[in-house]
Amino acid sequence: MTHSILAERLKRTVAGEVRENEPMARHTSFRIGGPADLHVTCDTIADLANVVRACEEMDVAWTVVGKGSNLLVSDAGYRGAVVLLGREFRSHSLHDTEIKAGAACSLAYVVRDAFSRGLAGLEFAVGIPGTVGGALAMNAGTRGVWMDSIVDSVTLYVPGAGLQRIRATDVTWGYRVSGLAGEGVIVETLLRLGESDRGRIRAEMEASLERRKRTQPLGSLCAGSVFRNPEGESAGRLIEAAGLKGTRLGGARVSEVHANFIINDGSARAADVMGLIHKIRMAVRDSNGIELQPELRFLGTFDPA
Ligand SMILES: Cc1cc2nc3c(=O)[nH]c(=O)nc-3n(C[C@H](O)[C@H](O)[C@H](O)COP(=O)(O)OP(=O)(O)OC[C@H]3O[C@@H](n4cnc5c(N)ncnc54)[C@H](O)[C@@H]3O)c2cc1C
Secondary structure: OHHHHHHHHHHHHOOOOEEEEEEHHHHOOOOOOOEEEEEEEEOOHHHHHHHHHHHHHOOOOEEEOOOOOOEEEOOOOEEEEEEEEOHHHHOEEEEOOEEEEEOOOEHHHHHHHHHHOOEEOOHHHOOOOOEHHHHHHHOOEOOOOEHHHOEEEEEEEEOOOEEEEEEHHHOOEEOOEEOOOOOOEEEEEEEEOEEOOHHHHHHHHHHHHHHHHHHOOOOOEOOOOOEOOOOOOOHHHHHHHOOOOOOEEOOEEEOOOOOOOEEEOOOOOHHHHHHHHHHHHHHHHHHHOOOOOEOOEEEOOOOOO
């Protein structure tokens, strides 16, 4: 078993935790997902370089995951190593109106810190779960504002080339997508914020949280919006118009609160969520001729629909 040999090698050379056959349901907001062959926490850049080199030498697939808040992992799990960024990647510092944040920092923590120092620009991100690295990889945001609006630069670990600092203007950013993840592992970013009145920042954040409470199934097991909004349209509206609110498949159902959210009632398998995704795509295509595209990221192998 290649992964057991690799696990033994990593346990000897990596400071962070190395687990075998780790259930990914423990690491996703959906609470769904079979075992990853290996689950490795890298506490330092040296750990990260070590793990990537070992995986590549032994021909083992690897991927980086943040908080798993935008991820559906297959019931069969992942044949490879899931890499998590640990201690050194949680550092965070402030210089005038700039925040330097490690990729493993919680986005919520950075948002709160900016607010407490009267720094504006991150209000849109209040209530978005996950890490800074995940938010950059996904170019997370709301309808109007995305992460790219406040990024000055990003530091990547590029296998074979080491650390590389990229200016935000040299990155390809799009709607819930950035060219970063394809280039390497995001390890740190410099965010450029502005000074503002704390009362104004608080009011904007509270209004945004209030909107989320009203329109999203908060507190449920889910992974945020399942589909991207088509140009000039709302995926939620299209799904609702197709009569799918509340539709169930196994332990998964289309949220009654927001039709673009799929909820795990506690017993859902990835196959249930995938089946529901397929059903929604077919129904919206039949009723509107629009092909919904998933915003959700997938890990592992899924049966063809
Ligand atoms: C209740 C709820 C509400 C949400 N609301 C929003 C919202 O308003 N707006 C929004 O945009 N999203 C929203 N999301 C989705 C999700 O929170 C974001 O996409 C978030 O930024 C993902 O961060 P993460 O750390 O969980 O990433 P993960 O889900 O772990 O990973 C997402 C992708 O990023 C990649 N990745 C993660 N870290 C790195 C890294 N360091 N280097 C390279 N690649 C990396 C992964 O490989 C994966 O492809 C919501 C989710 C939930 C559950």
